Amino acid sequence: MLQHAFDQAQVWNAQGLDIQVMVNISALHFLDTAWLDDLGDAMTAHPLLRPGQIKIELTESAALHDLALAAEVMQASMAMGVRFALDDFGQGETTLRYLQLLPVHTIKIDRAFVRDMIDDPRDYAIVAGLLHAAALMGLATVAEGVEDLDTLNLLASLGCAYAQGYGIARPMPAHDVEAWVQGWTPPQLLPPVASARPNLPEIQRHRFRRLYAATEGKGSFPRHATDADAESKCHLGTWLKGSGQFFHGHNARYPDFNRRHSQIHDLVSRAKRATDAGNREEARRLVQEAERINNALMADLEQFISPPRA
CATH class of the missing domain: 1.20.120.30 (Aspartate receptor, ligand-binding domain)
Incomplete structure (x- = not known):
């Protein structure tokens, strides 16, 4: 998985594309004793990657029962040049304590909160609260499951930095990405009502x-x-x-x-x-x-x- 993803990242670099690559890794693999060796071998074999270009997206993060150990492994991994994202944040057992103890760079807000936020005030409140907390902690945010421009605009108005979903693009083969990037026109989005900052x-x-x-x-x-x-x-x-x-x-x-x-x-x-x-x-x-x-x-x-x- 790592070798294949890193191969593709270098191909996109050679094509002149400025693309960050997220690689899904299960929490069980991440905490395995072989993880750091696997990551080190993959990084060594791909010297043309840009610093911070690779983000490790931890799935099944509820399995991170030993947060102290997870933080140590993250720090060792970050020293090799990767960053971390927590997938499906807000689902399962993921809690704000993860953000308190783990040196993550990005949280991905679960689609279950995003898809109905225009109509459901509770979903809206949860998404807005997560975006506000993430901004105060200096974390990037990705909203999952964005299906239409209206939701994208609402997220942008709340200061959400990134989004993914069918409202932007459907899954595609890696060899189609270059043409899609060259042909894509970003939508004109609403400015944020306020960018959260501490007093x-x-x-x-x-x-x-x-x-x-x-x-x-x-x-x-x-x-x-x-x-x-x-x-x-x-x-x-x-x-x-x-x-x-x-x-x-x-x-x-x-x-x-x-x-x-x-x-x-x-x-x-x-x-x-x-x-x-x-x-x-x-x-x-x-x-x-x-x-x-x-x-x-x-x-x-x-x-x-x-x-x-x-």
Whole structure:
């Protein structure tokens, strides 16, 4: 399965197609001791794959009883260059705890909630809630079972990034994909009513209050403060790398927001080291500088996302 899917991905790359490939893998196969060797052999045999091009779509995810082990296997797999999606999310035993503990990149919302969401307010509420939660967590979303343009438009208005179903295309042989892509005209969809984001100014105010307390020995720094990837683990970083990137990343100003966010984390990391060394005055100065950059960033982001009306 892996070898065949990776072969096809390289064929599409050679044709100049920018296509991400999802490979269905059962949870039982994924947790088998041979999985990492199988994946490593397939990746080694296909050096022309693009980073992140392959997504492993876990099916029968209710079989992931040992979530700690599953998370470890995911991390090891991601180090080889793949990402993960949870299939049929919301069905069976899949729960929000999966999103809390597993380093997945994408959730696929089960068709049972999507197909009647125009007429059923409960289905609509479930889909809207999942999309909102996914956006706040920086996850991509795929709505399954999209049969018509009306449903596609409704999903787009809620900020759903991707969709699949007969309303877009029916299953086809791999050799027909190139012609379909070249001939397909994307529909004009409604803009999202709102792209979900956390209350960043309020969250950051509370975080800096705790940082000042930590420099005075009255609290502790965030547990990821000195991690190399700390900026991807906070609310602001999750939004910047997730739904913020999806909706606004094309803007020329956006890289500067990431740059300033990195500066904030560098200063906080230095402040923690200064505190650990007993230099509280220096630690407080570093936090003050980080707060100055943060306040300017929050003001610029608010103006960028919600420009004043004429």
